[in-house]
Each structure stands twice: as structure tokens, then as C-alpha cells.
Amino acid sequence: MPSRRHYDLHRCRHLPQEVPWPCLQHSLQRRLSVAFFYSKSSTSTLTTSDQLFHLQQGSSSVNEYTIYFRTLTAASSWNEVALLSAYWQGLNPEIHAAMALYDDSIGLESFLQRTVSQRLAACQPPVTAPQPASVAAFYPVPEPMQTDTTCLSRAEKNHCISLGLCLYCGNQGHLIRNCPVRPPRPVHLPELRWDPCDVIRWSEQCYDRCLSNLPLPRSIPVHLASTQVESPEREFTPEIPAEYAAFQDVFSKQAVTHLPPHWAWDCAIELLPGVQLPKGRIYPLSIPEPQAMEGYIAEALKQGFIQPSTLPAASSFFFVGKNDGGLRPCIDYRQLNPQIIQQPYPLPLVPAALEELRGARIFTKLELRSAYNLIRIRAGDEWKTAFNTPTGHYEYRVMPCGLSISPSVFQTFMNEVFWEFLHRFVVAYIDDILIYSRNQADHRQYVQQVLQKLREHSLYLKLEKCEFHQPSVQFLGYVISAEGVQMDQGEVNAILEWPQPNSVKELQHFLGFSNFYHRFIQNYSSITALLTSLLRGKTKHLTWSPTAHKVFQRLKTIFSTAALLHHPDPELPFTVEVDASTTGVGAVFSQAV
Structure with a gap:
């Protein structure tokens, strides 16, 4: 089916207001002849449903294919969703690529018209339009969850092309397909095998539009990153600096898969008196997400991070996509959060923390792995984190993302861990740690002390996100160096x-x-x-x-x-x-x- 993102990129208005009689007569004859041709070429014993199910465009034009599809829909009892699916499946792959950007919620008739109009527009030569005196370029808003963009009119496109401007960012020196700030379009036409969730073959569109910078061989299947809860592994993994080789266990990926012990900093969920328990509904999942959900539930049960729940409270479960292609499981705690007594401890002020860096010339940045999962829910409060899935009702034993108190709870924990290092050579903001010093000798000693603290408290780092002994680092939205911020x-x-x-x-x-x-x-x-x-x-x-x-x-x-x-x-x-x-x-x- 077409993508759920609605990109109205093609605005075609080519129908004339007056149609001469010879043209109308020819159009009627062509329509009737197309329907007759398809009916003759089809097996007479097939029912209308069978013909719709097996209908393929083949060598016919989009217009001919659409005409015959209309004749079948007139005699069919299928609903609009099923008809739209049959029409989409029968189109040729090159039409899929052009129409994948349209939302199927526009309705069957509108989708048929747009398919024909888009194909007609693609076959026509560009029309030179008068250039306006000034044209305002539209740029995409780089914010999360964006699902729409502003379209350029034909006159604006022609004006940008005449000036050699990119149709996406409005700058010179490159075309839209090479725009450095344009995110990849969600157009994929691979051959998939859903049972093991493998890609049999990437299409040319995938390589041209999305995989051009990835060193993927075309001869072997590639595991679907979109069905993975964990982010895809990098082909290049940085090595631990030699002076910190003794702390290799602090960078372990397997250690974070074990249920942590109860600490004095367990996440306590205190509810306001007389609150109403959340009753989350079950959200529908897209095609790859059920398998990802089953894998996540099975793994979390095995690790002990979640357990089956029998109490009435429940929030909703869903996935959001990561920038690197993985899926992030999320719980919708919007009903629960207003009922929780908030933690009094606020997060530190980042600008004030950065003022402590005066005189520092060497920086090391560390990032914790699965930070929130290293904190247990206080015994007896697990039922308050319960969530619903299509396959069961579960509750967390570790602190999940989405709770309004999670950042404050974890920040309190980090301050307790590094209390003797703060304001001296460490800045800790939730799961991000910055170590700073004036010289190399002190810096190595500081990093070793921090790694030892992490080991003592069973905290682990993402090696691929760490930077050691750098003159400049990116930290919390800033670029920090000896010169300043x-x-x-x-x-x-x-x-x-x-x-x-x-x-x-x-x-x-x-x-x-x-x-x-x-x-x-x-x-x-x-x-x-x-x-x-x-x-x-x-x-x-x-x-x-x-x-x-x-x-x-x-x-x-x-x-x-x-x-x-x-x-x-x-x-x-x-x-x-x-x-x-x-x-x-x-x-x-x-x-x-």
C-alpha cells in the first residue's frame, strides 16, 4: 500500500474545459475496446473477485489498466480498502515508485485519478512558464515527526531551475537529488521475505535514493533494520584506548542485559490520592512492527526487565523509528504522568555547568548504555508501569522511558555516583558525562577514576559514542573547546x-x-x-x-x-x-x- 506520509508533489490540472465531439467519440471507443480486450484476455471461468485479485497492469498503459479496473469494481462487492489494495498491487513497479508518496486515505477515486494524472504529467515535456518578479523558496522544517512539506508551484520550480537553485534547500551548486540537507525519501521497492524478515533483493530505487552511501553487497540478503529494536551494528567499532584497556568490562554490551539489583535510588512512583488508573488502548502496528514487538517482549521477559501483569492499570505500547534505522519501544504514559507526585530535584542548568570548564583544554565525552534500564522500579510499584500489547499485559521491573520522573530519578543517581568529582573535573547530565582537564597527565587519571566509579555502580558505556582526549567535543547541543563555547x-x-x-x-x-x-x-x-x-x-x-x-x-x-x-x-x-x-x-x- 502507499506510504502513510502525504506528499502532494504533483498537482496536475490538464483536463480541458471543452472536449470536441471527435475526441469524445474516440475516448468512448477506446474505453469500450479496452474493457473488451481485458475481458477476452481473462479466463471466462474466473469470478470478479478472482480477476481483481490477479489483475496486473503488464504492458498496458496506466489509463487502460485503470479503465478495466473500473469495470471490475462496478461488479464487485469488495470494500474500498480492498479495492485500493488490489489496484495498487497490480500497478507496475515504476508506478509504485511514483505513487508511494501518496496517502491511501484520500480514497479510491482520488487515488485512481492521481495515478493517471501523475503518469500523464511524467510523460509530458516541461512547459516554460513566465517567471514572476520574486519567488519565495520553501524549505523543510527539520523537526521530529515531520510528515508533510510545502509544495512549489510549477512557476516557482521553473524559476528555481532557471537560476540553478536546488528545489529543496534553495541554494546553488547542486541539484535536489544531491542536496546535502535533504533527508532520504521513504521510497523502497525491495523484494521481501516476511517469514525470516529478510530482504531478498534491493531495488534500483533503494540503491539510488537511500542506500547509495552504504557499502552493502547486492548479492546477499540484508536483514531488515526496520524490524530491529536495537540499532544496526556499525561495521567499524572504535577501540578502547590502551591506557584504559583494564576497564574493558565497563564497555560491555552483554552486561546491560541482566536485571540490575535494587539500590537506594530505585524509582519510586508515588500517586496522588484518589487518582484514576490509566486505561490505555491497543495501538495498531505496521507490518514489520508485530515481529519487532514480539522479539522485544520475549527478550525483555528473558532478561527480567518486564513481567506479566494482572492489575487493572495499563498504558499503550507503540514504536517510534530511530535515526539509524532501529525501532524504539515507547509507552504512552500521558494519562499516568499527571497523577504522579513529581520529584523535587530539578535537572542541572546546562549553561551554568559549562561555566565550570574555564581553563580546560582536553575533553573526554562518555555516554551510558541503556541508562534507564539500570535503575529498578521500587518493589511494589511495578504495576503502575503496566502496558498493553496485542499479545499481552505486562509491567516493568526497570525504569522505562516516558515516565515524567525518570530524568530526575536518574540525575539524582548520577549525582550520588559522581558527587566527589562534580564541579572539579566532571559534568554529568542524565546519561551524558563530560570529563575536562588542563593537561594530559591529569586527564588520564580523571578518566580512570570515572571508569572505576562506573564499574563500582554497574554502569556501562557505549564505546561507539565515546570520545577520548579531544581538544573539542559536541556536548548537549554545544561545541566545547579551550577557546569557549x-x-x-x-x-x-x-x-x-x-x-x-x-x-x-x-x-x-x-x-x-x-x-x-x-x-x-x-x-x-x-x-x-x-x-x-x-x-x-x-x-x-x-x-x-x-x-x-x-x-x-x-x-x-x-x-x-x-x-x-x-x-x-x-x-x-x-x-x-x-x-x-x-x-x-x-x-x-x-x-x-
């Missing part, structure tokens, strides 16, 4: 390529995303005051003005030239800048370098 260039590019907001929600997304780096922009609040004013009140519609557009573009320009934030030096004088407000007090510390 910079914005992550990937995040900056996302801001620069952000399209003009067309709704209140889109503007909220933009301001929320850019506000993360407000410390790098002088007078950020004053610059964004006009945009923020558009969100006041209970307005549901965004009133975008030329002035707002200028502020939007100015903010992008400022982000592209944002300066480096130097580490504060307590030996140098500070300047305190205070506002002149009569209703409040605000101040900013700055330092000349």
Missing part, C-alpha cells in the same frame, strides 16, 4: 533553513528552538519581541506582517554570525549591565577578552 553548526543550519511560519504552532516551534541559543545573541529578547507578541492572548491564527518577516530574517542573519562565548576568567574584571526599568530588575554580567 559555540553553537552546534547542525542546529544553526536548522535555524537558517527554517521556513516562514504559517501558523501559531509553527512560530512557537521556531522561537522555542532558537531560544535554546539566546545567550549567544545580544538583545535577543528585544529582537524577538515582535514575534513573541504574535503569540499573546488566545489567538488561533497567525497574523504575519512584512515587519514580522524582516525580524524573522534578521534573526536568521544574526544566528549565522553569532560570536564565540569565552569561558569566564575570575581573575579579570566583570562588567554589570543593569536596565532602567521601574517595575523590575535585570542584569547581565560580561567580560572583555
